[in-house]
Amino acid sequence: MTITLDTPPILIARRQPPQLEQVEALLASQVDGTRSPLEAALAQLIAAGGKRIRPRLVLLMGGLLAVDPAPLLYLAAAIEMLHTATLVHDDLVDGASLRRGVETLNARASAAASVLVGDFAFTRAARLVLATGSLSAVDMFTEAMATIVNGELTQIARPRGIANREEYFDWIGAKTAALFELSTGAPALLSQSGMEDASSARRFGYAIGMAFQIMDDVLDFTSDAAHLGKPSGQDLRQGILTLPALIYLEAHPDDPSLRLLINRQRLPEADLVQLVDSIRQGNSIQQAIEVAQGFVNDGLSALDQLPDGLERSELEKIARSVVDRHG
Amino acid sequence: MTITLDTPPILIARRQPPQLEQVEALLASQVDGTRSPLEAALAQLIAAGGKRIRPRLVLLMGGLLAVDPAPLLYLAAAIEMLHTATLVHDDLVDGASLRRGVETLNARASAAASVLVGDFAFTRAARLVLATGSLSAVDMFTEAMATIVNGELTQIARPRGIANREEYFDWIGAKTAALFELSTGAPALLSQSGMEDASSARRFGYAIGMAFQIMDDVLDFTSDAAHLGKPSGQDLRQGILTLPALIYLEAHPDDPSLRLLINRQRLPEADLVQLVDSIRQGNSIQQAIEVAQGFVNDGLSALDQLPDGLERSELEKIARSVVDRHG
Numbered sequence: 001m002t003i004t005l006d007t008p009p010i011l012i013a014r015r016q017p018p019q020l021e022q023v024e025a026l027l028a029s030q031v032d033g034t035r036s037p038l039e040a041a042l043a044q045l046i047a048a049g050g051k052r053i054r055p056r057l058v059l060l061m062g063g064l065l066a067v068d069p070a071p072l073l074y075l076a077a078a079i080e081m082l083h084t085a086t087l088v089h090d091d092l093v094d095g096a097s098l099r100r101g102v103e104t105l106n107a108r109a110s111a112a113a114s115v116l117v118g119d120f121a122f123t124r125a126a127r128l129v130l131a132t133g134s135l136s137a138v139d140m141f142t143e144a145m146a147t148i149v150n151g152e153l154t155q156i157a158r159p160r161g162i163a164n165r166e167e168y169f170d171w172i173g174a175k176t177a178a179l180f181e182l183s184t185g186a187p188a189l190l191s192q193s194g195m196e197d198a199s200s201a202r203r204f205g206y207a208i209g210m211a212f213q214i215m216d217d218v219l220d221f222t223s224d225a226a227h228l229g230k231p232s233g234q235d236l237r238q239g240i241l242t243l244p245a246l247i248y249l250e251a252h253p254d255d256p257s258l259r260l261l262i263n264r265q266r267l268p269e270a271d272l273v274q275l276v277d278s279i280r281q282g283n284s285i286q287q288a289i290e291v292a293q294g295f296v297n298d299g300l301s302a303l304d305q306l307p308d309g310l311e312r313s314e315l316e317k318i319a320r321s322v323v324d325r326h327g
Numbered sequence: 328m329t330i331t332l333d334t335p336p337i338l339i340a341r342r343q344p345p346q347l348e349q350v351e352a353l354l355a356s357q358v359d360g361t362r363s364p365l366e367a368a369l370a371q372l373i374a375a376g377g378k379r380i381r382p383r384l385v386l387l388m389g390g391l392l393a394v395d396p397a398p399l400l401y402l403a404a405a406i407e408m409l410h411t412a413t414l415v416h417d418d419l420v421d422g423a424s425l426r427r428g429v430e431t432l433n434a435r436a437s438a439a440a441s442v443l444v445g446d447f448a449f450t451r452a453a454r455l456v457l458a459t460g461s462l463s464a465v466d467m468f469t470e471a472m473a474t475i476v477n478g479e480l481t482q483i484a485r486p487r488g489i490a491n492r493e494e495y496f497d498w499i500g501a502k503t504a505a506l507f508e509l510s511t512g513a514p515a516l517l518s519q520s521g522m523e524d525a526s527s528a529r530r531f532g533y534a535i536g537m538a539f540q541i542m543d544d545v546l547d548f549t550s551d552a553a554h555l556g557k558p559s560g561q562d563l564r565q566g567i568l569t570l571p572a573l574i575y576l577e578a579h580p581d582d583p584s585l586r587l588l589i590n591r592q593r594l595p596e597a598d599l600v601q602l603v604d605s606i607r608q609g610n611s612i613q614q615a616i617e618v619a620q621g622f623v624n625d626g627l628s629a630l631d632q633l634p635d636g637l638e639r640s641e642l643e644k645i646a647r648s649v650v651d652r653h654g
Contacts, residue, residue, distance in 0.1 A: 118446075124473070
């Protein structure tokens with residue numbers, strides 16, 4: 001499966017936090033592109049970018065919790081670098097040939113290059129998080145990476161596809177929410193916050209990460225090719241049932257097309273198009289959006305526990321925009 | 328290329344350091360085999376083992392430098408886990424189907440599984456090294472991983488094969504000596520040793536790592552199939568010129584077979600067998616062993632700078648055995 005984890009345009013705050021440019025400089029400094037072919041490949045991946053939602057969350061939460069600027073920048077860069085590393089390995093694992101409309105390293109070079117460039121990015125991410133000087137931040141970072149990797153292998157090792165909400169939530173919790181949780185939880189470890197704030201900060205990130213992925217999966221059904229850059233129903237085409245399909249399945253437990261997909265069998269394209277239409281026409285999409293909204297609400301109530309401030313308003317806007325952009 | 332990094336039987340000290348069993352327990356505890364298919368795969372790799380030369384070096388050097396037992400055990404397990412992780416990814420990069428006579432994960436499962444199991448092993452290695460509580464040890468650990476990965480990618484990205492000693496030393500320095508250097512250098516960071524002892528400890532590990540790999544490469548020429556478990560000349564067969572071949576090349580710069588290999592072209596098996604014979608018959612092997620002996624001597628002189636003690640004698644024995652086993 002190709003998973004788009006980038007933030008959609010609406011999530012880009014109009015006021016760019018000034019530190020975000022420093023994060024970019026820090027990322028670029030990790031790979032000056034001159035010392036080895038490996039660094040050149042990684043430099044290209046970093047420059048190709050994405051919207052940097054994770055570093056934005058780090059900077060805002062860190063600002064809210066009064067973290068010193070220097071370790072906060074290192075943390076923001078570390079998490080974006082970790083994200084880049086997991087994308088490189090995911091593209092290999094999924095056999096994806098395109099990401100963000102650009103040929104993947106796996107397609108362009110080789111599996112060998114992808115493994116090694118991803119590994120190298122992990123080492124640079126580790127170096128950045130070490131620069132925070134906080135062993136507990138490094139520890140949370142490492143555990144997030146373990147969660148992501150473990151989730152992906154559980155998915156490929158499963159004898160059949162995802163067939164219910166619980167499996168789906170486990171999966172997106174690992175592949176997306178874990179890194180959002182790290183982005184908001186780790187700043188708390190660098191601050192003087194108490195356990196309670198740290199817990200609220202983590203809960204906020206996890207919740208909006210879940211909502212973010214659900215809305216991404218909804219978008220795969222609702223967007224047309226012109227808007228999304230690919231035909232709708234791509235997840236189903238790759239045999240993956242996401243929340244809208246699972247909700248539809250709950251109402252139609254014997255749907256033969258879904259049963260075939262769950263059993264990892266091929267579905268003729270005509271049947272697939274019909275299935276996508278059926279899911280779009282029912283209320284599964286709306287129900288999925290409501291589930292996402294529920295996560296956003298949980299995130300907002302966690303946010304309410306944190307100190308008030310400009311950054312909290314910005315975090316609230318980001319949280320609300322996750323669902324509102326599709327409203 | 329398949330690279331055997333395991334220590335040969337002669338290197339197994341007769342007296343097993345008692346802490347080595349604790350290291351084994353610590354490794355096993357990282358992967359209890361019940362929580363996920365990923366952990367089960369990793370548990371199998373760890374159980375398959377190898378001779379644990381790196382943890383032995385950690386324990387001996389740590390003992391010599393009076394490091395506390397608990398962080399030392401974590402460090403020893405971390406380095407062995409890192410070694411395991413790099414082997415899993417190397418097997419994928421090299422497309423190797425066998426390691427230690429057992430089918431590799433890459434051959435048995437898939438590239439995807441190999442990437443993820445290797446990544447997971449990295450996270451477990453990171454967790455173990457974090458348990459030492461030393462940010463500087465974690466930093467040295469991360470840099471060693473970066474060196475290993477960078478060396479491997481430099482090798483696959485090179486337009487032609489290794490063609491001189493400098494390239495060869497760079498390559499084995501990254502793929503083998505870096506981890507040996509970490510094994511002896513990191514314990515110094517956990518001790519009260521001064522900079523000078525730390526530098527000697529690193530130099531010792533690096534030097535015997537270099538000698539170790541050179542002797543491994545010599546063995547590929549001198550051993551017969553029955554002894555090595557594979558026909559001699561495997562490195563050349565995979566297009567890799569190691570030190571004996573490079574020394575032969577210095578004396579025969581226009582050798583057409585070696586030129587073909589350097590240009591990454593296929594060499595007929597008959598020509599290859601003849602080439603291996605020519606290299607074996609000349610004095611290239613002896614010269615290569617002398618180069619290895621030079622590294623051992625350098626390692627021993629570094630060791631002389633360190634405090635005297637039982638562990639130093641053990642380390643000296645290990646260093647001497649690297650070359651003597653082939654004498």
